[in-house]
Amino acid sequence: MFRLGVLVNPYAGLGGSVALKGSDGAEIRDEALKRGAKPMAPTRMTQAIAAINTQEIAFYTWGGDMGENSVKEAGFESTVVGAPDNWPTSAEDTLKAAKALAEQGVDLILFAGGDGTARNIFEALGGSLPVLGVPAGVKIHSGVYTLTPTAAGQLITELVEGKLVRMEQAEVRDIDEQAFREGRVRAQYYGELLVPAEHQYVQAVKNGGKEVEELVLDDIAADFIEHIEPETFYVMGSGTTVAAIMEQMGLPNTLLGTDLMRDGELVASDCSGQQLLELIGSAPFKVVITPIGGQGHLLGRGNQQLTPALVKQIGLQGLYVVATRSKLLELNGKPLVVDTGDPELDRQLQGVVTVHTGYRDAVLYRVT
Known part of the structure; x- marks a missing residue:
């Protein structure tokens, strides 16, 4: 059985629909919720898992909206490894969950979030374990995410079925959110994660700067x-x-x-x-x-x-x-x-x- 770790940052992308241009930090998260933003990352993970077309897979998740609920709503069962200590969750919960899933010996961690979540995954794991991102953030400059949630499920299916899927190191990048809100894009390189690299599924690193005259x-x-x-x-x-x-x-x-x-x-x-x-x-x-x-x-x-x-x-x-x-x-x-x-x-x-x-x-x- 292919052992798949599933991890969701429930509040990724929360600030997008309410014009906050990011979701990093408790203050921005709380302001987004105050403005009526609805968490969408668990739903996007559900879409990804629902697109998995194989039964030869065992799911390992973190509790509640950090993964367990998404797997259940997609019609699969999972082994719940642990749960967040507090709600709302924070970056510390993502770090803890990623390390715990890795200790279960999963073959790959499928995570939903944005560039901040990718940074947390890199901090927790480095490039030691294959991962794949389900896009759920406001700003996604990193090259570790699939084009859409459904593409993630399709790519996981190919992996499980034993098709030849190339793996490569992909960049983790994130920007200064405060500068972003002031109209300046400052993307910083943080490292690289090992991801399946079938380019019909996985997005490129965002190109920045002026491209034309x-x-x-x-x-x-x-x-x-x-x-x-x-x-x-x-x-x-x-x-x-x-x-x-x-x-x-x-x-x-x-x-x-x-x-x-x-x-x-x-x-x-x-x-x-x-x-x-x-x-x-x-x-x-x-x-x-x-x-x-x-x-x-x-x-x-x-x-x-x-x-x-x-x-x-x-x-x-x-x-x-x-x-x-x-x-x-x-x-x-x-x-x-x-x-x-x-x-x-x-x-x-x-x-x-x-x-x-x-x-x-x-x-x-x-x-x-």
């Missing part, structure tokens, strides 16, 4: 401005490409947040998911968004303010996607990825989307 961004911005529809809300996503549009319009921009605009005027800055729903109401709107360089994620990485409830109202064709051709070429033919946390919505969003790459210049690109 200012003239190309100006062309994209000019094209967008020409196509603005009256009395229509525009949800302006994060990233430098969208920031260039806002700059050319003379509007303040939350580089790593989500703003709302209508008729050339800023309506609200750094909005949470709930604020967007309330401000837009039943009015027409579009979401202006750019994929993450090197990874290709459109939804589910750093923009959880774009909640499933919001995206369901517009679908794939309501996304106004902007990107330079060089950013698309960096993907080496891989499709753009949506990982909203709602698997049914993700399936509905599959297809082909128009990506605006310059002034009156666009390409069609696959989304999966």
